[in-house]
Amino acid sequence: MPMARRPSVSSVQIAREAGVAQSTVSRVLNGGSVAPETRRRVLEVLAKHDYQPNLAARSLVAARTGLVGVVIRDLTNPFYPVMVRAVEQVLHEQGLRLLLLSDVATAAESLAMLRRERVDGVVFTSAVREDPLAWPVSEHGIPVVLCHRTIEGFPGDQVEADNAGAARLAADHLLDLGHRRLGMLCGTAQASTAEQRAAGFRARLAERAPEVELVSVQGGYDYATSYAAVRELLAGPHRPSALFCHNDVMAHAALNAAAAEGVDVPGELSVVGCDDVPTSSWERIALTTVRQPLARIAEVAARLLLERLQDPQAPLRHEVLPVQLVERGTTAACRQVPGRGAG
Amino acid sequence: MPMARRPSVSSVQIAREAGVAQSTVSRVLNGGSVAPETRRRVLEVLAKHDYQPNLAARSLVAARTGLVGVVIRDLTNPFYPVMVRAVEQVLHEQGLRLLLLSDVATAAESLAMLRRERVDGVVFTSAVREDPLAWPVSEHGIPVVLCHRTIEGFPGDQVEADNAGAARLAADHLLDLGHRRLGMLCGTAQASTAEQRAAGFRARLAERAPEVELVSVQGGYDYATSYAAVRELLAGPHRPSALFCHNDVMAHAALNAAAAEGVDVPGELSVVGCDDVPTSSWERIALTTVRQPLARIAEVAARLLLERLQDPQAPLRHEVLPVQLVERGTTAACRQVPGRGAG
DNA sequence: CTGAAAGCGCTTACAG
DNA sequence: CTGAAAGCGCTTACAG
Structure with a gap:
């Protein structure tokens, strides 16, 4: 049998027991001016009952709820x-x-x-x-x-x-590794993060390597959606040599999708994420990603x-x-001859 | 500039506007008996203001807070x-x-x-x-x-x-695969799950294979602690051929620790977890584990x-x-000759 | 079916 | 410094 509900003591009971007005109790609780001796007496009774103010009552009368x-x-x-x-x-x-x-x-x-x-x-x-x-x-x-x-x-x-900056770091990293057939796994359409990362990535490519091919697929910031999308992408005719994912969850999905399709990472596919969640530093994952604070x-x-x-x-x-690139094990130099046309 | 705080309407205002007593408003809100026409009128005013009762006030007077x-x-x-x-x-x-x-x-x-x-x-x-x-x-x-x-x-x-049952399933699985040098990565000492899983595992070993060696290490249900403990275990002289972890987080740590130590899973080490969290089914992890609902x-x-x-x-x-064993990729038949003595 | 009233446990002016 | 009183927004008997 569980214990019977024990009623809480109210400030009125504290006041009665300390021989003061209820408003005085309220004052010692909230730091009003109270004579030292009075305060001591009230605090004693408060402690004896381990008094806890009723937050509902406090919220009701105060202008704020906390x-x-x-x-x-x-x-x-x-x-x-x-x-x-x-x-x-x-x-x-x-x-x-x-x-x-x-x-x-x-x-x-x-x-x-x-x-x-x-x-x-x-x-x-x-x-x-x-x-x-x-x-x-x-x-x-x-x-x-x-x-x-x-x-x-x-x-x-x-x-x-700095989401645009994050995308630029990712683009530079992949470009530096020689990748020219790129994929981007995008987050939710209306999310600023996805929009800024997409724009930043595209802008950087246009700036540095206007000839690169970029195929975008929608992952919706969701593991299951991304997993399916990446499997399809990897099995299809336009397989990129590197993939920029708008967050780490999608990057994890991409890594697992690659494993499912027998595509070696980073040998055949480089993957960069964005976030740097704890899982990404696991040896089994070792995701190269752009760290957000x-x-x-x-x-x-x-x-x-x-x-x-x-x-x-x-x-x-x-x-x-600010953000920062964290290089780990899922990116490597492109092994195919740089240039146009899918393999 | 943010919008100015908009004061909430109270049931008194609703009552006034509907031309009824405040208690009547309360009754239509809480399903008391109210004449259809009165109810209609009150509901209309309620809807007009999109009234939301003040939960603090309700909690204060009711016996419960919800x-x-x-x-x-x-x-x-x-x-x-x-x-x-x-x-x-x-x-x-x-x-x-x-x-x-x-x-x-x-x-x-x-x-x-x-x-x-x-x-x-x-x-x-x-x-x-x-x-x-x-x-x-x-x-x-x-x-x-x-x-x-x-x-x-x-x-x-x-x-x-059924934690003891879970441990028995894990023990049976490893024993069936021929493992005889076993390790157990334990959860928090005072946790029932850890106690039951440890006891169940030991009991099953005693029952089926009293000759097996079992080395227990403390992982505290914590990734970092487990990671360090498993690295030490694998680098030491009593490396087991299989490891039962009291939960999946510790199993993940074990997997990563093995990778860090260059120990192949499942070739040189089998790992079984307990929980079956979403991450465990990732291709990159593919953890054999006992699923809890x-x-x-x-x-x-x-x-x-x-x-x-x-x-x-x-x-x-x-x-x-009830629980259930989920076999994935982190367990395999023991390659060493069964018997006593570490390699 | 409906209204007037009490009261939940507090904070906050308002007097003294 | 301290007490008496009002009032926050509700629910719940209690009358009619």
């Missing part, structure tokens, strides 16, 4: 834990709480929940251009920070990595939100964080 | 998302909300938070025998469900996989909690779910 919504759509992407931890850490230091919104609920349901909870603000990690949740949330006057993926003209603070991006996002709550009228901020 | 704590210590283990999703799904269907507790906070801080939030119940996924959080939470009269890891004699409902375990846990909230006095339940 709750911050964090929207993470794809829980299966391994950079998710990295981001959540970083955000959680910052919020936790400030005594704020985190309400996690995943894709279990629809956008409408999530909006309703954020409003019912009266969250003080929301951090989005996976917004798309016409985001069905970010826009309505903002229109309801709830402060929004876009983290990792951004939206031009959005009325909220934003942080992201994932934890840092999330941390900055949390801080931007905190500052926004302090000063709602401050001008909008937009931070862009 | 909040369920979910404790997940190791966010980096990839079965975490699988479990969270399953729990979230069930809670969401019932209109309950999830408060995620990770390891960012200490046990004391987590306890305080659960109490301040007045959660209706808590699901633990990573309890240990003398758990610093599960016991205090239960002693405070908050219903607890132990999910995945269990504690004998704990006053709460429990769900787990991860989502099912979490789902049952959520349901047990819901039933407990319905009937706090019902007798405690303890569910054990």
Whole structure:
């Protein structure tokens, strides 16, 4: 038999036991001015009962709830834990709480929940251009920070990595290795990361090697989709000698698809990812990738939100964080004669 | 400039606009008896304002908050998302909300938070025998469900996989392949899963092949610890021909450690895991493992909690779910002559 | 079926 | 420095 529910003590009971008014208890709790002796007595009773204030009551009367919504759509992407931890850490230091919104609920349901909870603000990690949740949330006057993926003209603070720069690094790396038949595995169409990485990659190719062939396939930032797409690509007539993937999850899918098709990496195919999630450094994976400062991006996002709550009228901020190429085992010099035409 | 905060409408405003008492609004919201015409009128005003009740106010007056704590210590283990999703799904269907507790906070801080939030119940996924959080939470009269890891004699409902059975399947598989020098990479000492898997493995060996050598090393359910331990084991004088790992994360670490040491898997070393997380089926990993019904375990846990909230006095339940061996590429017949003595 | 009232546990002016 | 009081937005008996 489980234990019987034990009722919580309220500040009224604390006050009675300490022989003071309830408002005095509230004052010692929230740092109002209280005589040392009174404070001591109240603290004693507080400690005796291990008093914990009822957050619902506090939220009801205060203007704020101390709750911050964090929207993470794809829980299966391994950079998710990295981001959540970083955000959680910052919020936790400030005594704020985190309400996690995943894709279990629809956008409408999530909006309703954020409003019912009266969250003080929301951090989005996976917004798309016409985001069905970010826009309505903002229109309801709830402060929004876009983290990792951004939206031009959005009325909220934003942080992201230098995605175009990341794509340029990837392009340079593959070009330097002599690859001239390239493939690009693209992320979700409306995601800024995918758009910037695609544009950056294309721009760099046009700049350095306008003659290269580039075949783009859609992977939707999703393992299963990417896996199928890459198998098809590798089995088809336009097999590239190198593949730039818009994130690591898709790169992992590509690696596994190559294994399934009997295509040797990096012997017959070079693969570059983007993110550098923990899995990518595994010996069995050893993915060459462009590292984003994932934890840092999330941390900055949390801080931007905190500052926004302090000063709602401050001008909008937009931070862009640097990236860096991490060479590992999935890329190598092109073995075929450089030039046009598929093998 | 972000949008200005838009104040929420309250049920009092709705009542005024609909020309009824506030309690009537409350009744149409919560399904009390209301005349059809009155109801229609109220619903109209509700819809017009897209009214969302203030959950803090509701929690304050109702006996329950609708909040369920979910404790997940190791966010980096990839079965975490699988479990969270399953729990979230069930809670969401019932209109309950999830408060995620990770390891960012200490046990004391987590306890305080659960109490301040007045959660209706808590699901633990990573309890240990003398758990610093599960016991205090239960002693405070908050219903607890132990999910995945269990504690004998704990006053709460429990769900787990057949861990001893899992270990027996692993032992049989390795024994059938002719392995006689075995290694076991163990999980956290106080975790039921590690204890049961260790005991089950040992029992099965004693039963079928009392002559086998078994060397146990501690991996603490942690990638980094396991990686270092396995490298040391493989480089040392007692290298086993097969390794049973208490979970997949440790098995992945073992695979990568083997790669780092130049030990061929499965040629020189067979590896069996336990869990079957998504990563394990990747071609690059192809881990032979014992599958636990991860989502099912979490789902049952959520349901047990819901039933407990319905009937706090019902007798405690303890569910054990079946497991299954999944043979992939990391195990093979032992190439060395079976017998004693290291190579 | 419906309204007036009490009360959940707090914070915040407002007096003294 | 401290107490009495109002009020946050709801639900729940209690009358009619």
